Amino acid sequence: GAGVSQSPRYKVAKRGQDVALRCDPISGHVSLFWYQQALGQGPEFLTYFQNEAQLDKSGLPSDRFFAERPEGSVSTLKIQRTQQEDSAVYLCASRLYGTGFPGELFFGEGSRLTVL
Amino acid sequence: GENVEQHPSTLSVQEGDSAVIKCTYSDSASNYFPWYKQELGKRPQLIIDIRSNVGEKKDQRIAVTLNKTAKHFSLHITETQPEDSAVYFCAASPPNDYKLSFGAGTTVTVRA
Numbered sequence: 001g002a003g004v005s006q007s008p009r010y011k012v013a014k015r016g017q018d019v020a021l022r023c024d025p026i027s028g029h030v031s032l033f034w035y036q037q038a039l040g041q042g043p044e045f046l047t048y049f050q051n052e053a054q055l056d057k058s059g060l061p062s063d064r065f066f067a068e069r070p071e072g073s074v075s076t077l078k079i080q081r082t083q084q085e086d087s088a089v090y091l092c093a094s095r096l097y098g099t100g101f102p103g104e105l106f107f108g109e110g111s112r113l114t115v116l
Numbered sequence: 117g118e119n120v121e122q123h124p125s126t127l128s129v130q131e132g133d134s135a136v137i138k139c140t141y142s143d144s145a146s147n148y149f150p151w152y153k154q155e156l157g158k159r160p161q162l163i164i165d166i167r168s169n170v171g172e173k174k175d176q177r178i179a180v181t182l183n184k185t186a187k188h189f190s191l192h193i194t195e196t197q198p199e200d201s202a203v204y205f206c207a208a209s210p211p212n213d214y215k216l217s218f219g220a221g222t223t224v225t226v227r228a
Contacts, residue, residue, distance in 0.1 A: 004159075031214060042122075042205050042218030043160070056215065091160070099214045102148035102167075107159040 006108035021077045021111040025094030035091040050098045082115045118143040122219025135193040137222045139206035146208040155202045196226045
């Protein structure tokens with residue numbers, strides 16, 4: 001596809017359930033980011049991949065959050081034992097170049113997670 | 117890390133008037149300042165960006181100004197139209213960094 005694709009678009013989970021959110025970045029993009037966007041707030045950085053390497057996971061809120069990009073393309077954000085405070089929109093974004101080359105982030109439409 | 121503050125949080129303007137959104141940043145080394153527009157339920161999209169080696173950049177009805185000394189930058193939208201109604205986010209990034217730090221957003225409503 002031409003843009004960043006995320007699935008599912010909407011996910012409702014019961015507290016304590018595990019969830020997995022998928023991101024298909026633009027083909028050939030080196031950088032991939034996950035951001036968390038709470039209602040009425042700006043995106044907050046979670047983690048960054050350059051190809052398959054996770055270079056920064058400093059924004060992950062707890063060890064219940066885990067992200068991977070094993071082949072340097074598709075990425076999955078996994079949240080274990082979901083809590084109500086995990087409810088947010090999770091945005092994936094990709095960028096053509098790696099570190100040191102700031103440029104446009106192409107965002108997906110996000111996965112809205114609601115934890116009951 | 118970088119901290120970006122944005123104001124106002126909401127802005128209502130009459131169609132045809134101008135809108136101005138202001139942001140401040142904390143890291144004096146930051147050198148890349150993009151603006152993203154997010155329509156309701158849609159993905160954020162880049163509308164304009166500026167690097168620290170210039171003070172102003174224009175693209176049709178939108179312009180961004182940067183004051184490195186004061187560490188603030190602003191988005192100006194002239195001749196606003198209903199389709200300009202959206203949430204606008206400013207962001208900043210230090211050199212050789214990969215992540216953007218975003219402001220909290222400004223909800224712009226253009227009244228017909």
